[in-house]
Amino acid sequence: MSRFNVITTVPEFERRVRSAASGTLTGTVQSIPSVPFPVGPEEILDRQTGEPLEVIVVGPGVPLDKAIKLASVFDLMYPEISVLLVHETTEALALQAMRSGVRDLLSPDADIDTIRVMLERASLASASRRRGLTPAHDPERQQGRVIAVMSPKGGVGKTTVSTNLAIGLAKLAPMSVVLVDFDVQFGDVASGLQLSPEHTLSDAVNGAAANDSMVLKAYLTVHPSGIYVLAAPVSPTESEHISGEQVARVLAQLASEFVFVVVDSSPGLGEHVIATLEQATDAVWVCGMDIPSIKGLRAALGVLHEINLVPPGRHVVLNFADRFSGLRVQDVEDTLGIPVDVVLPRSRNIPLSTNRGVPLLQDNVRDAATKGLRKLVSRFDPKALAQPQKKVHRRVVIS
Structure with a gap:
């Protein structure tokens, strides 16, 4: 079951994320206060309830440098969790985001349907990574x-x-x-x-x-x-x-x-x-x-x-x-x-x-x-x- 988390200072954007998730995806959306900004993944995961976290949406209203740093740490420590960065896209930002492990860039003005597609893709990527992290020699890993x-x-x-x-x-x-x-x-x-x-x-x-x-x-x-x-x-x-x-x-x-x-x-x-x-x-x-x-x-x-x-x-x-x-x-x-x-x-x-x-x-x-x-x-x-x-x-x- 999908699970999403959003960090933003814009209530309207959070509302669109919740609408997108409830439209076609199972699971719920949690929100984390962006002030003060979480110091690391553990602070976010400690507040997590219910299903495992699959997708974290960072922004808008979040300082870009902090968002990029958080994405980098998630990519290193929890690669099975997909990070979506919400920011106006430029060529320089796209390259920086790719290097930091951001799954996708999303416009702050994205409508509900666009957000839904992004969440679906990110959730699918998360599920794939979780399966990929299972060791090949694991006796419990087998063909479906x-x-x-x-x-x-x-x-x-x-x-x-x-x-x-x-x-x-x-x-x-x-x-x-x-x-x-x-x-x-x-x-x-x-x-x-x-x-x-x-x-x-x-x-x-x-x-x-x-x-x-x-x-x-x-x-x-x-x-x-x-x-x-x-x-x-x-x-x-x-x-x-x-x-x-x-x-x-x-x-x-x-x-x-x-x-x-x-x-x-x-x-x-x-x-x-x-x-x-x-x-x-x-x-x-x-x-x-x-x-x-x-x-x-x-x-x-x-x-x-x-x-x-x-x-x-x-x-x-x-x-x-x-x-x-x-x-x-x-x-x-x-x-x-x-x-x-x-x-x-x-x-x-x-x-x-x-x-x-x-x-x-x-x-x-x-x-x-x-x-x-x-x-x-x-x-x-x-x-x-x-x-x-x-x-x-x-x-x-x-x-």
Whole structure:
């Protein structure tokens, strides 16, 4: 969860920072009196409450020499904390700020949207540095979990499951979850979350981002729930220039930086889906409560078993379940030959949440579908998995 601190003598600027942080970023803003000016980082950190400090905004109204000195000390002692300097920019100041370790320069007249973008970038840089400071030989440091949300056919609620899963996981690992839209032709994760991303997958697989994780993370979009999003290309024609090899490389990069990488894949078993499965630690299989969807999933699983491409973690989600479909959960399990892990009953709240762009787990809607989504999230919670399980599988009855 992001945490920001501001040192300024200008109440109006502090108000804009607070508005920017509350607009899209999780976390709160603390302020430190600028008179007398803090003698060093310890004085600031001693007053810190709640989440770890990620971004400190210095100015306006702060003497430039003191601001530069404070940034230099933070850069040496706490490089994981990003410093934003608020001052009228000149070429000489830009060079001085760069040498002192200032993350970005911000105009005192910057509007709320500009401040928000700067805070997002600085927060992302802080998270990257924290992970980078973990020693490479640390036994606790490991690749993130890549969770592919899959379906042989479209229209079964795959994106709904993906977005809610990512938001639920963010409560387990704040600011450490990225949702990737690999439905490269018709992906709608961005619209489903009411995001207007500046960059998409097309940018991420080309140029410097292909070889530099820091550049790649600059192409991610921050969602108010605290997840990062890599959106699908804007135009379906752009998918022709994205290969399976590029998809695999992006996933490997993200897995090295995030605890959870949730992938909303395209329907079927195309090149990009196969590349995703090769990197995945888990597959969440989504099917509807209709015969074509169930038979399609059985056929897909059969093919993947033949080529030995089924991820170790398997999670079957039955969506749109109701007792008027003419099928029972047992019928679905008998056809698939494997148990159904999570049942999502048909709910009026799901299409409503989709149209609003606010997933159920973000809005904390209370209904049976929300309960099912939370159960899916719990399958990836280390604390929940550590508890003894009395039953391996319990038959679900749809009311």
